[in-house]
Every structure is written in C-alpha cells, then in structure tokens.
Amino acid sequence: MFESFLLPVLRVSTPLILAALGGMWCERSGIVQIGLEGFILVGSFFGAVATLSTMNPFTGFLAAGLAGMVLSVLYGLVVLRYRSNQIVAGTAINLFAMGIPPFFSKIWYDSTGSTPPIPTAAQFQVAPLWITFAIVVLSFIIYHYSRFGLRLRFSGEHPEALQSAGVSVRLKRWQGILMSGFLAGLAGGTLSTYLSSSFIRNMSAGRGFIALAAVILGKWKPIPTVLACLLFGATEIAQIRLQGVVLWGTDPVPVQWIQILPYFITIVVLAGAVGRSNSPKALGNS
Amino acid sequence: MKYLLRSSLKSIAGVFLGLSLGLVVCYFAGESPLKVLKVLFQSSFGSGYDFGMTLFYTAPLLLTGLAVAIPFRAGLFNIGGEGQLLVGALGAAAAGVIGKDIHSPIVAILFATALAFLAGGIWGAIPGFLKAKRGSHEVITTIMMNFIAAGMTSYFTLYVIKDPDSSQAETIPLPAIFHLKPFAIFNGAPMGELIFVLIAIVVIIHYWLWNSVRGFELKAVGENEVAAETYGISKQKSWIFAMFLAGGLAGLVGVVEVLGNAHRFKLGFSADYGFVGIAVALLARGNILGIIPSALLFGILQKGSGSLDLETEKVTRDLAYIIQGLIILGVAAEGLYERKRVKRV
Numbered sequence: 001m002f003e004s005f006l007l008p009v010l011r012v013s014t015p016l017i018l019a020a021l022g023g024m025w026c027e028r029s030g031i032v033q034i035g036l037e038g039f040i041l042v043g044s045f046f047g048a049v050a051t052l053s054t055m056n057p058f059t060g061f062l063a064a065g066l067a068g069m070v071l072s073v074l075y076g077l078v079v080l081r082y083r084s085n086q087i088v089a090g091t092a093i094n095l096f097a098m099g100i101p102p103f104f105s106k107i108w109y110d111s112t113g114s115t116p117p118i119p120t121a122a123q124f125q126v127a128p129l130w131i132t133f134a135i136v137v138l139s140f141i142i143y144h145y146s147r148f149g150l151r152l153r154f155s156g157e158h159p160e161a162l163q164s165a166g167v168s169v170r171l172k173r174w175q176g177i178l179m180s181g182f183l184a185g186l187a188g189g190t191l192s193t194y195l196s197s198s199f200i201r202n203m204s205a206g207r208g209f210i211a212l213a214a215v216i217l218g219k220w221k222p223i224p225t226v227l228a229c230l231l232f233g234a235t236e237i238a239q240i241r242l243q244g245v246v247l248w249g250t251d252p253v254p255v256q257w258i259q260i261l262p263y264f265i266t267i268v269v270l271a272g273a274v275g276r277s278n279s280p281k282a283l284g285n286s
Numbered sequence: 287m288k289y290l291l292r293s294s295l296k297s298i299a300g301v302f303l304g305l306s307l308g309l310v311v312c313y314f315a316g317e318s319p320l321k322v323l324k325v326l327f328q329s330s331f332g333s334g335y336d337f338g339m340t341l342f343y344t345a346p347l348l349l350t351g352l353a354v355a356i357p358f359r360a361g362l363f364n365i366g367g368e369g370q371l372l373v374g375a376l377g378a379a380a381a382g383v384i385g386k387d388i389h390s391p392i393v394a395i396l397f398a399t400a401l402a403f404l405a406g407g408i409w410g411a412i413p414g415f416l417k418a419k420r421g422s423h424e425v426i427t428t429i430m431m432n433f434i435a436a437g438m439t440s441y442f443t444l445y446v447i448k449d450p451d452s453s454q455a456e457t458i459p460l461p462a463i464f465h466l467k468p469f470a471i472f473n474g475a476p477m478g479e480l481i482f483v484l485i486a487i488v489v490i491i492h493y494w495l496w497n498s499v500r501g502f503e504l505k506a507v508g509e510n511e512v513a514a515e516t517y518g519i520s521k522q523k524s525w526i527f528a529m530f531l532a533g534g535l536a537g538l539v540g541v542v543e544v545l546g547n548a549h550r551f552k553l554g555f556s557a558d559y560g561f562v563g564i565a566v567a568l569l570a571r572g573n574i575l576g577i578i579p580s581a582l583l584f585g586i587l588q589k590g591s592g593s594l595d596l597e598t599e600k601v602t603r604d605l606a607y608i609i610q611g612l613i614i615l616g617v618a619a620e621g622l623y624e625r626k627r628v629k630r631v
Binding site for chain 1: 311315316363365416420421422423425426427429430431433434437438440441444445558561562564565568595600601602604605606607608609610611612614615618619620621622
C-alpha cells in the first residue's frame with residue numbers, strides 16, 4: 001500500500017504542497033497570486049539547468065527557488081510599486097514565464113524548450129520529500145505561533161490596524177510575494193529534478209492553478225491546504241493508474257473526468273456547497 | 287476626449303516599453319533587434335498570404351478581447367475566454383455531426399455559428415450565475431472552468447465524435463457546406479468575409495453598450511453596484527448576461543477555426559487566444575473600438591513571431607510570450623505614468 005499508492009501520492013503532491021503554501025502566504029498578506037504557474041515554470045527550468053551545471057541536485061533545488069523569487073520581484077514591483085491590477089499582472093507573469101525557458105534553452109542547449117537529461121548520479125532520491133515536510137511543519141508553526149505570521153495575516157485581514165500598530169503593510173506584502181515566488185520556484189525544482197530527470201516544455205502543466213485551488217479549498221490555512229494538495233495528488237495518481245483500465249462496460253475509464261475533478265471540487269466549494277469560503281478580507285484591495 | 291487621448295497615450299507607452307524591453311532581451315541573446323523587428327514586420331505583411339494569416343490570428347483576438355472587455359464593463363474579470371472558446375469550437379464541430387442533413391450552406395453556417403455561440407455562452411454564464419447567486423469569485427471559477435473545458439473537449443474529441451480515419455486527436459470533419467471560403471488574394475490563408483463580420487460585431491457592441499438600455503444597465507452595475515441597485519437595476523441579471531455574451535463571443539472563435547480553417551476540432555488548436563484576449567482588452571483600456579487596433583497588434587506579434595524560428599539564429603517564436611507579458615505589465619503598471627508618486631500603504 002505504501003509503496004504502491006501512498007508514496008506516489010506523496011511524491012506528486014510535493015510540488016502542489018510547496019506552491020500552495022507559497023500561494024497561501026502571499027494571499028494571506030492580501031495580494032492575489034495567480035502567477036504561481038509562472039514561478040513553477042521558471043523554477044523547474046532553472047532547477048534543471050543548475051543541477052546540470054553543478055551536478056548537485058541541492059544547488060539545483062535552491063536555484064529553482066531563487067529563480068521563482070526573482071520573477072516574483074517583478075510581480076511585486078509591478079503590483080506594489082506601480083499599482084497594477086493584481087490579476088492582470090499575474091496573467092502577464094504567466095505569459096512572460098512561458099517565454100523564458102525556450103529563450104534560454106535555445107542559447108544554452110540549442111533546443112526549443114527542454115534541457116538535456118540529468119544523469120542519475122545528480123538526481124534526487126527522497127530529499128525533496130523531507131524538505132517539503134520540514135516546510136509544512138515550519139509553515140504551520142509560523143502561521144499559528146509567531147509574531148511574523150500574525151502580522152502577515154493581519155496585512156491581508158485588516159491592513160489599517162497593522163499600519164496603525166506601526167508595522168509596514170507594504171513590507172509584509174513584499175514578504176508574502178517573495179515567499180510565494182521562492183516556494184513555487186522550489187515546487188518547480190521538484191518537477192524537473194525529483195519527479196523527472198529533465199525540464200520539458202510547459203512542465204508546470206497547470207499545477208500552479210491546482211495549487212491555487214488547494215489554497216481556496218484549504219481556506220487559506222496551512223494544514224487544510226496541505227490536505228487538499230494530497231487529495232489532488234491522489235486524483236493525479238488515480239488518473240494515471242486508471243489509464244486504459246476497464247471498470248464497467250467495455251470501454252476504458254475516461255481519465256479526463258478524473259483529471260477535471262480538482263477543478264470541479266473547487267467550483268463546488270466556491271459555490272458555497274461545503275461551508276463558507278473565508279478568504280482574507282482585504283485580499284486584492286490595494 | 288482628453289481622457290481618451292491620455293489613456294491611448296498610456297497604451298502606446300506600454301506597448302513601446304514592452305516591445306523595446308523584448309528587443310533588448312534579443313540583443314543580449316546575440317540577435318540584432320533590428321533584424322527581429324524586420325522579421326516580425328515582413329512575416330506579417332510581406333505577402334497576401336502573410337497578411338491573410340495575420341488577420342487569421344487577429345480574428346480570434348477580436349472575439350476574446352470582447353469577451354474580457356464586456357464583463358469588465360460590468361465589473362467582472364473574465365479569465366475564462368480560453369475555456370469558452372474551446373467549448374464554442376466543440377459546438378461548431380458538433381454542428382457538422384448533428385446537422386449532417388442540412389443542404390443549404392447559409393443554414394449550415396448559421397446553425398454552426400448559433401451552436402458555437404450558445405455553447406460558449408452557457409459556459410460563460412455558469413461563472414456569471416455562480417457570482418450572481420452564490421457570490422463565488424469569478425476569477426477563480428473561470429480559471430477552473432478553463433481546465434474543465436480542456437478536459438471535457440478532450441474527452442469529446444477522443445471518445446464521442448472522434449474521426450475514426452485519423453490517427454490524430456481530432457473530430458469528424460465537417461461536410462463541405464459548412465466550410466467558409468477564404469479570399470483568393472490571401473493565397474490560401476484561411477480568412478475571408480468573416481473578418482468584416484467580426485469587425486462589424488465589435489462596432490455593434492460598442493454602439494449597443496452606449497445606446498441601449500441593457501448596455502447602460504451593464505455599465506451602471508460596473509461603475510457602482512449600489513447606485514445601480516438603488517435605481518432598480520438588477521446586478522445579478524447584468525452579470526449573468528455579460529458573462530453569457532462574453533462566453534458566446536469567445537465561442538465564436540470556433541467559427542473562425544472550425545468553419546474557416548481546420549473544418550474540425552483539433553486538440554490544442556488555440557494559440558492561447560483566451561489569455562492574449564486579456565492583453566487585447568487591457569490595451570484597449572475598456573474602449574470597445576480600441577479592441578480592433580489592439581487585436582491587430584497582437585495578431586501581428588503572433589504571426590510575425592512564427593518566422594523567428596527559421597529566420598533568426600538565437601531567438602524562437604516563444605519570444606512572443608515574453609513581449610506579450612511585458613506589454614501587459616507595461617500597460618497595467620499605472621504608477622509608471624504618474625509624475626507625482628502617490629503615497630499609500
């Protein structure tokens with residue numbers, strides 16, 4: 001059971017968990033984050049590139065996080081400093097990010113958007129699982145028991161109150177954005193250096209949006225968010241396992257229906273069918 | 287008028303900023319920016335065929351631009367253009383199967399158009415309905431609806447109306463009476479009278495928005511929900527209607543692609559038209575007529591970048607994504623164009 005189902009679920013859930021926690025921190029600070037997809041994409045590309053050039057997956061992993069963070073600086077600048085609409089800027093970041101890997105892969109590898117395979121010696125075994133576990137525990141503690149977490153949450157819930165307490169709301173929002181960039185970048189790193197052994201075109205494949213869905217389903221709280229990611233990870237595995245399997249009748253199970261399950265669940269939750277969805281009160285108002 | 291002038295100046299500045307940053311990037315890649323510009327220009331206007339293709343890429347953007355701009359007027363953000371156009375295109379492809387006994391070309395084309403509009407419209411109306419009745423945020427629901435549309439259309443293409451004679455993921459081809467004829471001067475580029483129809487649609491929507499009761503109500507809700515409600519205008523109705531219209535128009539991309547070009551639904555045909563539509567509407571700054579030049583600009587970028595793979599050494603067609611992203615950021619970053627920096631939290 002562990003080897004055949006639980007471990008694969010944990011594995012495919014790691015990128016979702018990392019990206020979702022990043023999204024959670026950013027949205028908690030009051031900034032809408034639909035650019036996760038873009039951060040994941042550049043993270044997975046630069047993660048593979050750094051692993052290939054240093055032959056060390058840990059530097060690759062770190063580079064993935066930093067790459068996501070650099071892109072999030074652009075997002076932060078446009079949104080916080082130049083007051084762009086957050087949804088527009090997030091969409092722009094996603095489009096922009098789609099052009100980045102092919103651009104560099106053409107120069108460095110003369111390919112249109114993939115990297116050469118990473119040799120087995122430079123691949124991760126289980127480390128990202130433990131790193132993700134540590135980040136989950138840390139997020140939980142920071143969220144519930146630290147002054148930093150409390151202040152960051154306040155900046156999305158009641159920014160005026162935070163401001164009058166002499167804490168910079170803008171700083172908290174910058175921190176939220178950078179955390180989302182770094183964590184979503186790491187999520188990308190797990191895709192190219194842990195779950196597979198090279199970067200391929202459009203590797204993020206919608207995971208940024210699934211992560212966003214998990215944040216909503218998890219009501220912007222760390223543990224429920226992680227559980228939502230595990231649920232979505234399980235549907236991903238189920239979908240792979242059921243490919244071509246005949247359960248009833250004569251035709252194989254249409255995996256498309258399982259594929260759309262996470263999105264469908266999110267809509268049902270948003271429609272208020274499963275309790276209220278309590279988004280941060282000041283989310284997006286800036 | 288002064289406002290119009292200032293806002294179009296901002297758009298032009300944003301385009302200029304995005305394009306020049308994109309070209310600077312080319313320079314660092316070791317490619318001459320002038321050459322890239324020349325390739326972009328030549329590839330989009332170089333011949334009758336090239337110009338026809340540019341219009342072919344522009345046409346869907348007129349529709350997806352409207353699909354963002356109309357709900358925006360009602361205060362909603364429609365990120366769902368991509369899903370709505372997929373469902374609409376599937377509707378157009380299904381028209382060939384359902385209406386295989388139709389013998390008149392006009393009836394056939396109108397039937398397929400209606401089906402595409404209705405399919406996209408219903409797909410768009412769902413998030414509108416959820417917003418109106420349940421308060422579900424339309425940005426998230428439309429994003430999720432995009433993925434559901436992708437899964438659903440792929441299911442229909444692979445299992446329900448799959449072309450048994452093709453090894454590719456595509457639906458049964460439409461009978462010949464459903465095909466739209468392209469102009470001869472375009473030398474085979476799949477674009478004909480349709481482009482005039484689409485431009486007319488943009489103009490009609492513009493006049494409708496400014497000269498009809500429905501259009502007035504829609505704008506009133508977008509400007510000030512509370513005032514509109516006090517005045518007796520139902521914001522729920524306006525939201526659902528705006529999203530239905532937006533989805534329907536995005537669905538008409540199916541007419542451009544399925545009736546005009548592929549004559550069937552092919553998985554993955556859309557060049558992110560739904561998302562680029564956001565850029566188109568943004569660049570037009572809420573001015574419906576502004577969608578025409580704005581869509582043309584992105585059409586040029588789309589067509590022109592296709593030649594970068596062959597014509598240049600160091601950059602690929604994916605440069606279009608970088609430039610599109612930068613243009614959106616350049617136009618959306620309001621603060622860039624203010625002399626006095628506003629102090630705020």
